[in-house]
Amino acid sequence: MNTPILHTHQLTIGYRPSRRQQVLVCPAINAMLYPGELVCLIGPNGAGKSTLMRTLAGMQAPLEGTVRLGEDEVRDLPPRELARRLSLVLTERIDAAGMRAIELVALGRQPYTSWIGDLSAHDEQVVQHALRQVGAEELADRMLDELSDGERQKVMIARALAQEPVVMLLDEPTAFLDLPRRAEIMTMLRRLARDTGRAILLSTHDLELALRSADRIWLLPKGGPLQTGAPEDLVLSGAFEQAFRSEGVQFDSYTGSFHMRTTAAGVIDLHGSGLPAIWTTRALERAGFCVAPGGQGSPLRVELHGEHAETRWHLHKAGEVQLFESVNGLLVALKKM
Amino acid sequence: MTATTTPLQSLSQSSIHHTRLRHANQLKIMVVLLLLLIGAFLLSLATGSVTIPLDQIITILTGGEATRTTWITIVLDFRLPKALTALLAGAALAVGGLQMQTLFRNPLAEPYVLGINAGASLGVALIVLTVGGTGTMLLAGIGLLGDMGIAAAAFIGSAAALLIVLTAAARVQSVTTLLILGLMFGFAVSAVVSLLLYFSIAERVQAYINWTFGSFGGVTWSQMPIFALMIIVGLISAVVLTKPLNALLLGEHYARSLGVDIRKARMGIVLSTALLTGSVTAFCGPIGFIGIAVPHLCRSLLHTSDHRILTPAAILLGGIVALLADLVAQMPGGQVVLPLNAVTALLGAPIIIALILRRRSLRTAFAS
Structure with a gap:
């Protein structure tokens, strides 16, 4: 297999609420992202998906271990250099009044532009191309607050693409969308990963869609350890069933979906x-x-x-x-x- | 190359075309604002207790001899420094407000949320309310000291508040925490001022209250270089901060992911705003409303959130609004001068209300 773009070595994630305390979320994560693959990070609520994403993005210090982008450690990269290699789509809602979709996407060029942020002809091309890649060209001149959730998410993804990173991290990009829109975004992301050779890691609660779309799955059960593999392998090994075992719900390895466990009437x-x-x-x-x-x-x-x-x-x-x-x-x- | 235009290409062409049109339109508005600013400036030189014809103003400004010598004194010694002060102060407050609204992502943020203003008012209160023996001596003292004593006190107060805010800005994780700290600091300091007022004699209280009314008339030619320099440095730093300000429209997390050094950007913005508003408060008193209203006016006028356009627009429109507010406060032809703060609020509030109602902000507030 080719060399990974991003890999973690003995990465222990968690918080330091104060100088003496530390809260461990998941120990010893060794995982990799390869060029051109779409990886879904799934796990029950509270397992630490967001913490892991933030740590990978360099927004939060790990308790131990390293996250490397190629040869460089994420925490050591200057902000601008990091922004050229890694881009994010977060769950927080953007409501910048008076901003157009194309202006939002153009902000993705900031790691490359001059001190005032003027776009070169090349930057303009990259912005247009990013909009085209997500199929949002006709949204370019629309105001952000006029966009539906699905349209907005596409534009946010275009912005992340405009950064021309090697890795894109998306935190629950399908959370506010209806089912057809979710499938559309997932299909699009998989195509983007393949076409652009970028690695895309996204966290999601949508297991069925993740199982169908992801090249690989990072499965994060409560307390760890993180398990990685093709979706099918994780189903067959029973890792899935174990990670999501809880009262009232059961993972059905035959259909790849969840069932309510009810007392038989x-x-x-x-x-x-x-x-x-x-x-x-x-x-x-x-x-x-x-x-x-x-x-x-x-x-x-x-x-x-x-x-x-x-x-x-x-x-x-x-x-x-x-x-x-x-x-x-x-x-x-x-x-x- | 004679490649056929695909629908996608033509779409991208049309989007580029739209962008060009928009930029041309924005440029037009900026030119109009500049002309308005020049007009307001000349008007403020011409009007007052004595009306001086416009051609005479221009003659005086270009170093010529006016038909009446008193006019030269009136224009050069009184109205020109006042108009310059209004222009600079208006620009400073507008840009300070713009920076705060972007940094805190809050449409209600204004230059004074950092508590700079509160610090200044404490400085002034301490000087006016405690220094000097008796009331008459104090009033005489103020006359002797000129407004320089008050300006110095306000400046020291602003600087002390700034140091506290900067320390906080470097330490706190979230910008919301900074906002709350600034507000709480403001409340606490205001409480101290209230106590000082409560235990002071009427004349001193009156002197303090006069300061809180605000005025552009207090800056003399000897003070002008300091005042202008500080405002210009503040404005330049705001322009330098354009790119991080634009990134901050998406919030601190996204800004960081776009390569912005958040800590540096935050310090820069706080420092720039503090310099701008601290100088204005020191020399003109606490002038309300321009800082909150003008950025909104600029956004709705230019239909953009881009600071490459908003910052220069705020400079121009801030100057215009301040000059006009001062004109109204002068009551052209009359002998009464209204408190400047009352005028800015009375003019500003209806404008903001109209804007907010028109911009369907209520609807979007419920939609999200």
């Missing part, structure tokens, strides 16, 4: 296939039933008849049959029992 024998069957299963599981397709000996049986929008649900119970036109109707009836 009973077993339902479901007959049917296709999309309606999948969504009926989800509904029944949510209602607390254990769905056993073709299961025998269950007093409850649901049969699906008809296609798609015409689907009808037949509930068999103790020889009686009730007919429903919607999943909701079925659930209401089941709840009454």
Whole structure:
């Protein structure tokens, strides 16, 4: 494999609330970022994702160990030099009144511009290119406060690109976005990593999307240690299940998603296939039933008849049959029992 | 090259075109502001208890002989230093306010949030309220000392406050902490001033209150070089800080990630603002409202947050507003002079209210 752009050596992250005290968040992190890869940092709340991001960015001192960008230690780089190699997208909201999208992206050229910050022809090109790369060209002249969350996030990513760094760190870039926008941003970031040869590390709570999009995962369980690998390897090794094990929620290694763990209200024998069957299963599981397709000996049986929008649900119970036109109707009836 | 223009390229062309148009428009506004500033300056030389024709003003300024010799004295010894003081003070307060609003990312920030003003008022209060024997002696003393004694006291007070704020600026993590420290320091110092006032005799209290009204008329030609030098140094440092100020529009974290040395930038901004507002307070008293209102006026006039444009605009508009406020306070033709601070607030408040209501800030406040 090629040489890493960023690597940490025995990095111990945490805080020093006062001179004598220190709060350890995660010890001995040894991890690397390679050119052109999209890596997702995931972990339960409070595991220290943000602390790790801040430490990698040089914004917070590590308790021990080093973060290196190439040969240089992040904490030793002068601010301007660091800004040319590493750029950030943070969770804090920008509300600079009177700033246009293109002006925001142009701020990304600050590590390269003169004392007053005037853009050269090359700088202008880089800014335009960055906007194009995130598909936000038509937003260039819009005021920031007129942009939707998704548009704003694209512009913030364009700004980070305009810094022409080797590493981009993004702290929960999809947090405020709806599902289609999240997928769009993730796909875009993966493409950017591949096309530009930059390493992109992003923290996210969106596990399913991370599993599908990331080249590799940095998995940070509470108290550590940080585990890295292809998403699939971490699922197969059970690392995922362990990191997110908590009451009420269970990671399903088959689907790569989380399920509410509810006390079984009973077993339902479901007959049917296709999309309606999948969504009926989800509904029944949510209602607390254990769905056993073709299961025998269950007093409850649901049969699906008809296609798609015409689907009808037949509930068999103790020889009686009730007919429903919607999943909701079925659930209401089941709840009454 | 005859490459066909793709929609994307044409879009980027149009965006560059828009940027050019905007810059041309901003340049026009700046030229208008400059002309207005010159107009306001000449007007303030022409009006007062005696009205002097404009052509005579120009003759006097270019070293010629006016039709009446008293006019030369009035213009050169009284109105010119006063107009220059107003111009410099207005520019200083506007730029100081702009820097504070950006540093604290707070539209309500003003040059005095650092507590510099409070320090100055304590200095003045100590001199006016405690030095000297009896009331009559004190009033005579003030006359003898000239306003230089008060200016010196205000300056020492400002400098002491500045040292405290700078120490804090270097130590504290968050800029919000600095803002709160500045405000609390201001409250505490004001309380001390209140105590001094409470235990003072009426004449002294009156003398102190006169100082708090603010005036551009106190700077003599002998004081002008110091005053002008300090303001000009402050303004130049504000221009030098343009780039970090622009980065700080995104907050300290982003500014740092853009290569700004936050600690240096913060110290520079605090020092520049303190120099600007400290000088104004020392020589003119605590002049309110220009520092908070003018930056907002500039933003809405020029539709930008870029300090490359806002700082020069604030210099021009600050000068204009200060000159106009002084004109109104003079009550042209009348013999009464209104307190300057009352005028700036009475003129400024409606403008700010109108701006805020028009800018849909209320809506955006709820949208986010």
